[in-house]
Amino acid sequence: MNTTGNGHDLHARHRAVLPDWLALYYAEPIEITHGEGRYVWDASGKRYLDFFGGILTTMTAHALPEVTKAVTEQAGRILHSSTLYLNRPMVELAERVAHLSGIPDARVFFTTSGTEANDTALLLATAYRRTNQILAMRNSYHGRSFSTVSITGNRAWTPTTLSPLQTLYVHGAVRSRGPYAHLTDARFIEACVADLEDLLGHTGDVAALIAEPIQGVGGFTSPPDGLYAAFREVLARHGALWIADEVQTGWGRTGEHFWGWQAHAASGPPDILTFAKGIGNGMSIGGVVARAEVMNCLTANSISTFGGSPITMAAGLANLSYLLEHDLQGNARRVGGLLIERLRAIGAGVACVREVRGRGLMIGIDLVKPGTDEPHPEAAAAVLEAAREGGLLIGKGGGHHTTALRIAPPLSLTVAEAEEGAAILERALRSV
Template structure:
């Protein structure tokens, strides 16, 4: 493994992060567990950054992909009809609830968000965008502009004119102790003030994650985005919901994260879990917005036949097995268990989550964020056989999102490992 690590460091960029003091190579997987090159097994609570949505070695997905490969056609591009692409778009358009919806497929969430920003700025004829503080929307030039986390921004150059809003930052002094209603009212006041002072002329759209992924699963209280949408609608400002991490029933309480707020957005972006590991992303938007562009467009690899076979099989599996309900049930076991344990664990600053998307903030004796404890937690859970992820504005948040196929027994097993690791800290 040390040889592979040395080879990695020789040819891969230094900024390509690796977890653990001794990084692992995952060589096999089955169900919700993976095995590394040393033969050690792990219960996977990070799922390839929320991407292996229904676990590993799923027969339905494997068979669908093998059938497509057996045809000899793994690529044609979008200049030809693609049956699997049309079938998947029909399902997503129906599930989205967006009127007269149309779908465009990409290879990633970054590409999907770039497309949504293009659609919005073109439709509204302005480069002004509203985004949320602590957000993350991708690593490309445009998506970095709407990302509000200094750790993920290489420069301030931008093709967009962006203004950042409150909504997931209740830890700030001015918001502490507020009820949900009071916090929503304060954020709406701030939105109106931004629209009255910071912008010049029309604004194209707001782009927001219902639950902030890289931000450490911080989230606005349910109803905030409905209140925002009511204000934005007064000026015709569009709403883009970034569902790259919150889509497909992961929150348990709704199929898309924005639905927890009672909002039907103008566009939703998606990626990650839809292909259960195969590269697929996209935008589902109002038909008039999608059709509005005047220039010719295509996607060479977006929506390719193999990815579409995997995505159709994955989405069918999620719906046929009601994995949204399973996320609600198994997520409650873990989140409730963590909240019950938190009062006796002084290193825990906060526990939050919805469904199978939950996080633990780690803090020092004075209550300040502790990325050092987060790093120690990662090493402890690795020893105990569980894979987790890190995030948060200060790198002190453990974020976890197991496959939606997690069983109740595995939920309790994972909870036990997490609590044991926290106790060891």
């Protein structure tokens, strides 16, 4: 296969053989060839500070020696066997994840992605409750499969209205917009709970509520702490389950907690927890944790050909060990706290910045047309380009308009790198 040629050639080849709906960043897309620590390089040799980590997936660092060594050693033994055989790395990682989840008598099922993890959670919840009615949050995103797009409340990521599920959408995941935005946190929660109570009073049995503690694709929006605990009390009265989608919030990224659900911990852990992305540091790992009663409710046989692969499990074990031994959650809290305050100070002087939000190393910058509350997708696109030109990779997201910048560096980010990224971002914002 020809591997030579410039970026224009590769872009043309990409467009010739891959779907039109497969999005690419930048007017002139870049090919990332290698990385180290918090930096990556493109095919032209330009270096970038990575503030997006392949969509929050490179959680610890690029080319982390501990993970590379674990993958190499496992690859030298065996790459694959499937779940039909005992798999020591899978059992060992499941033991650690079950313990860390906080779910009593937990069982773990590994998948290859967050989409597949959420799809499995929906299967468990609907089978356990014997109903296909699901509650989801407005502005949410849960994956690209047929079932997960049908519970995604973000219109920009929902290509079809056909669905195997009946989905009803609940208010509360976006604090600073909508009919309750003017309320205090306590009154906001009261209003959202009343809305949920009213909704449940007009529908049949509900299988579960699925919610991201902090919405990822939605632009790193979140409710006041305690909302999902209040929701959980209502759901429990109706027998419905709570699914916490921790694909982007898990493993200490928010700094204050290891899981996003712990900000709403008054009612205890969720019934089902889904995870993916960061645990593999780039390897394809997803999974579901549920108490045994829920996980074991399926009566048909099932396997996973690639879920729990020995090589991905080896990577996950090494990555998780590094994260815990180096207190990367604490680093996310400390460095993330400094970064968000620095970005808020920058945003105060830029007319198109409406809000800087988030916690830990999960930060969103909401952009609007100056002097209005109107979304400004053109500004978001322009800042993305200007940041890349300045040597910084960031993401974007938001509701029905892509108007929020998403910042989620590897959790080993240093204070100096945080300041470097903030300075580049300040220049990019001011250029727009």
